[in-house]
Amino acid sequence: MEYFIQQSINGLTLGSIYGLIAIGYTMVYGIIGMINFAHGDVFMLGAFMAMIVFLALTTFIGGVPVVLALLLMMLVAMLLTGLWSWTIERLAYRPLRGSFRLAPLITAIGMSIALSNFVQVTQGPRNKPIPPLVNGGVTIYGTGITIAYKQMVIVIVTAILLAAFWYLVNRTTLGRAQRSCEQDRKMAALLGIDVDKTISMTFVMGAMLAAVAGTLYLMFYGVISFTDGFTPGVKAFTAAVLGGIGSLPGAVVGGLLIGLIEALWSAYFSIDYKDVAAFSILAIVLIFLPSGILGRPEVEKV
Amino acid sequence: MSETQTLPKTGALLSVENVETYYGNIRALSGVSVHADAGEIVTLIGANGAGKSTLMMTIFGMPRARKGRVVFAGQDITQLPTHEIARLRIAQSPEGRRIFPRMTVQENLQMGASLDNLEFYDEDVRKVFDLFPRLKERINQRGGTLSGGEQQMLAIGRALMARPRLLLLDEPSLGLAPLIIKHIFEAIKELNKSTGLTVFLVEQNAFGALKLADRGYVMVNGIVTMSGSSKDLLANPEVRAAYLEGGRH
Numbered sequence: 001m002e003y004f005i006q007q008s009i010n011g012l013t014l015g016s017i018y019g020l021i022a023i024g025y026t027m028v029y030g031i032i033g034m035i036n037f038a039h040g041d042v043f044m045l046g047a048f049m050a051m052i053v054f055l056a057l058t059t060f061i062g063g064v065p066v067v068l069a070l071l072l073m074m075l076v077a078m079l080l081t082g083l084w085s086w087t088i089e090r091l092a093y094r095p096l097r098g099s100f101r102l103a104p105l106i107t108a109i110g111m112s113i114a115l116s117n118f119v120q121v122t123q124g125p126r127n128k129p130i131p132p133l134v135n136g137g138v139t140i141y142g143t144g145i146t147i148a149y150k151q152m153v154i155v156i157v158t159a160i161l162l163a164a165f166w167y168l169v170n171r172t173t174l175g176r177a178q179r180s181c182e183q184d185r186k187m188a189a190l191l192g193i194d195v196d197k198t199i200s201m202t203f204v205m206g207a208m209l210a211a212v213a214g215t216l217y218l219m220f221y222g223v224i225s226f227t228d229g230f231t232p233g234v235k236a237f238t239a240a241v242l243g244g245i246g247s248l249p250g251a252v253v254g255g256l257l258i259g260l261i262e263a264l265w266s267a268y269f270s271i272d273y274k275d276v277a278a279f280s281i282l283a284i285v286l287i288f289l290p291s292g293i294l295g296r297p298e299v300e301k302v
Numbered sequence: 303m304s305e306t307q308t309l310p311k312t313g314a315l316l317s318v319e320n321v322e323t324y325y326g327n328i329r330a331l332s333g334v335s336v337h338a339d340a341g342e343i344v345t346l347i348g349a350n351g352a353g354k355s356t357l358m359m360t361i362f363g364m365p366r367a368r369k370g371r372v373v374f375a376g377q378d379i380t381q382l383p384t385h386e387i388a389r390l391r392i393a394q395s396p397e398g399r400r401i402f403p404r405m406t407v408q409e410n411l412q413m414g415a416s417l418d419n420l421e422f423y424d425e426d427v428r429k430v431f432d433l434f435p436r437l438k439e440r441i442n443q444r445g446g447t448l449s450g451g452e453q454q455m456l457a458i459g460r461a462l463m464a465r466p467r468l469l470l471l472d473e474p475s476l477g478l479a480p481l482i483i484k485h486i487f488e489a490i491k492e493l494n495k496s497t498g499l500t501v502f503l504v505e506q507n508a509f510g511a512l513k514l515a516d517r518g519y520v521m522v523n524g525i526v527t528m529s530g531s532s533k534d535l536l537a538n539p540e541v542r543a544a545y546l547e548g549g550r551h
Contacts, residue, residue: 173416179405183405189364190400191388193385193416195385
């Protein structure tokens, strides 16, 4: 039982990161019906931004409190990654809007390759380690269950971010504009909503969440490489589909589930096959529950 | 009177001049010219598929006119982005109502008021509720779950929330009970009288529309075939034969 709980905690930590990335997939899909395959690499880019901030802090200032360092890493990574994503959308996706459906998809795959190669060339192909930022943990009294402080950081940051994000989407003018574009872009334009700008903002918001996920990932594993966008990216995409693509709560639920499945599978079966488990879930979901756990069916009442 | 008017009236709030619109290669409007003066109620009548809704959407640049121009309050808006056209205070209750299905009635109305960032929301929503008390009862219900009539009221209410100078109504009577139609038409008349709101009304319900409007246009196959005062059109034998007698009274 202890082992199960321990693995579940590990799974939820991992799942939080997937959930944060999955929101970016699901939001973009919701608003323009496109799978942004470059999103995993945007996440990787975010992790690199955080690493660069970390290096800058330790090189030029040194001895910054960990909380402040993490906060700075997150904020700068959010800002810069948001800017990256805005540029990508502006240059690569917007000109293709209104062209045939596959065009932006292919472009997104191209953009994914371009981004990872760009990072490979500029940052080098080797793994980039950073020293551990957050050490230690607590053992729950009377059991062998340990919760590392860095796991707590991940869960708490994710929870705060999701609450802020929920507020933004449901209670602000920007959020309302986004939801209106998701439901009927033409009508939104008739009401004076700048649809292009709203779509841009959606990309920026998704990228910001991915940047935080990247920062947390870097803090948790202490290492990042240019290939690290792919696997978490595809897992997060799986999470988005599992939760019901287009549904924001679905992305979070899907992320947590994928994290749990992966951790528990590694614990009880084979760690080598953990990716197989996660992607088998994708296949099974697509067969038996095509609209996901919280997604709506494609057919809509007219 | 059976000639298409091509000369725009100067000083018109809205004037559509010799507009041609295409869907792909299919011409939907050819040489259409209509105008609406400030404070007028103008109606455009015609059968299904005549191009009435296309004209309404062309005013907003969706699709864009390939020839001719659209002028609003002296400004050429033919090439303006749709959302900027809306920001000039032209509001539309479009064909098919286009209620946001997964937003509540309140959020739909807030969308209408988003031009002013909800500054006048409380004030304006009261007026809309006076007009359509039904919406008040449904305030927290999702748009997609409303009946057709309620959606129509919401579409008009949402358009009014934008504080429009020009209100485009695309078949507000579609799918509504006669009593509600009467109510809506009276509401339009009242708004026009009390606030001087200019209304451009597209209708299949020719009789009701002409009764309400000051002037009217008749559209057939993407061409304006007749225009004149509502009184003249109502008395015109061609109009009577095609749109009034045997139709809805």
